[in-house]
Amino acid sequence: MDGVWDLVVVGGGPAGAAAALRAAQLRPGARVLLLDKADFPRDKACGDGIAAHGRDELALLGLPDLIDDYRPTPHLSVVSPSGVRVSATAARPNHVVPRRVFDARLVAAARARGVEVRRHRVRDLRANGGDVVVDGTIRARAVVAADGAHSAVRRLIGLPAAAARHTAIAVRGYADVPPDDDAQLIAMQKEGWPAYAWSFPIGDGTANVGFGMLLPRLHAAGRPGRDVLHGRLAELLPDRPARDLRAHHLPLSTGRPAPGAGRVMLAGDAASLINPLTGEGIYYALLSGRLAGEAAVRAAADPLPAYRRSLRGALGRHLRTTDVLARLAQSPGFIDAAIGTAAHRKEVFDLLVEVGLGAGTVPPPIALAVARRWLRDSLTRRP
Secondary structure (H helix, E strand, O other): OOOEEOEEEEOOOHHHHHHHHHHHHHOOOOOEEEEEOOOOOOOOOOOOEEOHHHHHHHHHOOOOOOOOOOOOEEEEEEEOOOOOEEEEEEEEEEEEOOHHHHHHHHHHHHHHOOOEEEEOOOOOEEEEOOEEEEOOOEEEOOEEEOOOOOOHHHHHOOOOOOOHHHEEEEEEEEEEOOOOOOEEEEEEOOOOOOEEEEEEEOOOOEEEEEEEEEHHHHHHOOOOHHHHHHHHHHHHOOOOOOEEEEEEEEEOHHHOOOOEEOOEEEOHHHHOOOOOOOOOOHHHHHHHHHHHHHHHHHOOOOHHHHHHHHHHHHHHHHHHHHHHHHHHOOOHHHHHHHHHHHHHOHHHHHHHHHHHHOOOOOOHHHHHHHHHHHHHHHHHHOO
16 A cells, blocks of 8 residues: 555546546645556547537636647537538537547646556455555545446446447547538438437548447447448548547446445546437536546545535536437437527527537427427428
């Protein structure tokens, strides 16, 4: 044992780095240890999109300028399952930063703030008195599990992985695009719905491109997953042949587990905090990591209840909203109606961005407007 750590964070992605950064920010001199199985920089399969809401979190962590050298992408185009398109300028621009760069910068910032960073794969975790012992040698007053969709820590504390019906799978690559491309594109596909491809320009003549769908829909396709994912990406984005393709699982928030157990708190993908409508997870990761880091130092005697309360306060209504919308979105006609309404009403477009990329909820008047269009479209299509 090398003494007791105030906080041990497992996983150096956005959730884990945010937890470590926040703990060190609130209590300078706190003993914070960040463990990850890889050295940084390292690649991570992801859409690389950082919404304005994520930048808000970076500012709260004291890193408002972390990605200022990346060009913003102010425009967004969405194509619905039946081909309805809406294109508009976002109320606040998004950014696209490769995870190899973004995560390494976060970890470097944590190290500069006094966090100790070690390469270490966690294999065992046990409660011991009022502490948690990791792999028999690391003793912590609190642990944040931010070790991703296949979290080892979540398994070690007895919480289940997301069920297949609450899991999506995506393939991500990179493609060449015109250097002046500054619009994010989401192109939805009715076959195997919910399913969509994306193209998110980075600003250097390349774009992060990918295709994702629900895991049960992939299994139902009856073909090798690689063929389905790669084939549909090429079909939806024929002008952007992808390279460096990698697949990854996305545990959706509709199947989220308890936020932790004992003195262990789950954050980010380990907590199934991925938006079921868009697959966005970086904002949730930064937010949940920050809140877990706060709980570790502000409620050191019993951090999990404090974390649960703050997480519910920040995301409770939003997650209930996306739970409902995810069920409605099983019908591609609902998405057609929502995007069709957004094409004529900018406030609906802005709301879709808030719900899909931030922590927005749906006011009753807008819900009623989408419902009316959905009903009208359904009646029009009926023989």
